[in-house]
Amino acid sequence: MIKLANYTQGQWQEGTGPGTTLYDPVLGTALASVDAGGLDMAACYDWARTQGGTALRALSYAERAALLKQIGQVLQDNRDKYYDISLQNSGTVQNDTAVDVDGAIYTLSYYAKLGGKLPAHVHLEGESQGLARDNAFASQHIEVPARGVALLINAFNFPSWGLWEKAAPALLSGVPIVVKPASATAWLTHEMVKDVIEANILPAGALSIVCGRPEGLLDALNALDMVSFTGSADTAASLRGHRRIQHDGVRFNAETDSVNSALLGPDDSDAAADLLVREVVRELTIKSGQKCTAIRRIFVPESRYEAIAGAIAAKLKTITVGDPRKPEVRMGSLVSRQQHEAILAGIAQLSHHCEILFNGSTEITIQAEAGSACVAPMLFGAKDPDTNPLVHQVEVFGPVATLMPYRDTEHAFELVRRGMGSLVASVYSEDPQFMAQAAIRLAESHGRVHLVNTEVAKVQTGHGNAMPQSNHGGPGRAGGGEELGGLRALKFYHRTAAIQASPDILNRLIQNAE
Structure with a gap:
């Protein structure tokens, strides 16, 4: 039986607890185990912020888009292996696996192409608006990459697409990610992450994975981090009630069940x-x-x-x-x-x-x-x-x-x-x-x-x-969140600020964004 190690702080680490076993849902055979016992989540997030985030933000959008293209190619090269894992761990027929695996590769390819057309480092939101007579003082909204870490908590039904539809806009935005897959089907997510890490595509700290249930998963976040969640409405409500989200203002996006x-x-x-x-x-x-x-x-x-x-x-x-x-x-x-x-x-x-x-x-x-x-x-x-x-x-x-x-x-x-x-x-x-x-x-x-x-x-x-x-998400019971939707997906991983200054400074800002 395979032990799915965690990848944090630039190294693979096995948990120290009893772990959870993953099974073939048709044959009932044990396939793998996950365990996050003993992980230092504060150190994991800090490494991602300081190492991965700094390195990603040093690249332009087009350069980060090129990384997504390389990731997509690695996944394409290993596609047959992922199909086999999906059959064993999720019990899916080939057409169903295609929705998950091929859908992930397509999404990465889409954001790779989209990112190649973006300005170098700064998004301008709309045109400047005058704040004084003769436009002597004005306001320009800009969007810059968040300097926190994005925790991606995924559901059991899409271990491939559920990961990369979140990861693609986050990495394109210049935000490091820590992936927390659902335990029942974590094998496919783990294998994909392992292949990408071994391909040495992303800067150190840009991609981490935690399998199982670590202590301090949310406790170790800080106020400028982000959580993107897919799962049940009950779990989403529990996460929303956590102090880091409810009190400290950690940005939270939820996509939950709906009828x-x-x-x-x-x-x-x-x-x-x-x-x-x-x-x-x-x-x-x-x-x-x-x-x-x-x-x-x-x-x-x-x-x-x-x-x-x-x-x-x-x-x-x-x-x-x-x-x-x-x-x-x-x-x-x-x-x-x-x-x-x-x-x-x-x-x-x-x-x-x-x-x-x-x-x-x-x-x-x-x-x-x-x-x-x-x-x-x-x-x-x-x-x-x-x-x-x-x-x-x-x-x-x-x-x-x-x-x-x-x-x-x-x-x-x-x-x-x-x-x-x-x-x-x-x-x-x-x-x-x-x-x-x-x-x-x-x-x-x-x-x-x-x-x-x-x-x-x-x-x-x-x-x-x-x-x-297209937008993926929904109001009310569906979680109130938004994902995908082309460039709209990048807003979650950016911070918006109104820059108020003279026209000369704003013009320089616009020139630097191009």
């Missing part, structure tokens, strides 16, 4: 209905529904409820679930037995409040040995969503979704909003006026609104795919 929606328009389009059905099935099965952006609630006109239920069930019945080593299997397992038990508990909870429209446990034979973490997809129905608050509140983080009817457009928008903040809503219709209306009405409670008709059916990027060009 994302798919909405079929009222225009009776069979083509739009087919697109919705296809996307719902895809979102239920990709990574076994273990995506923070997965469709959890499906809203359709009352007149189409039965037909859509039947269409989704018919497609789900064709899905093969089980051991991803078997070529015929299209949907693998959950990442652990712990998640398996949590999903079954969530299914039981929804069963008490909803009708079962498709029961994968009876309709699909799981092609894996007993004791695996595989769960077949489930589709529930709630014919009266107005009096069933649970379906708008409970997210079962697996292959589970609930279908609900709406009376009219206003009712549909009101039901979608009951999620109280989500990462994404997708809308399927052939009515452009309805689509435009949906975009405006849903934008207030969603980080992304994904509009699909037959015109874009073959090129649309998918309800659940968080593209680096």
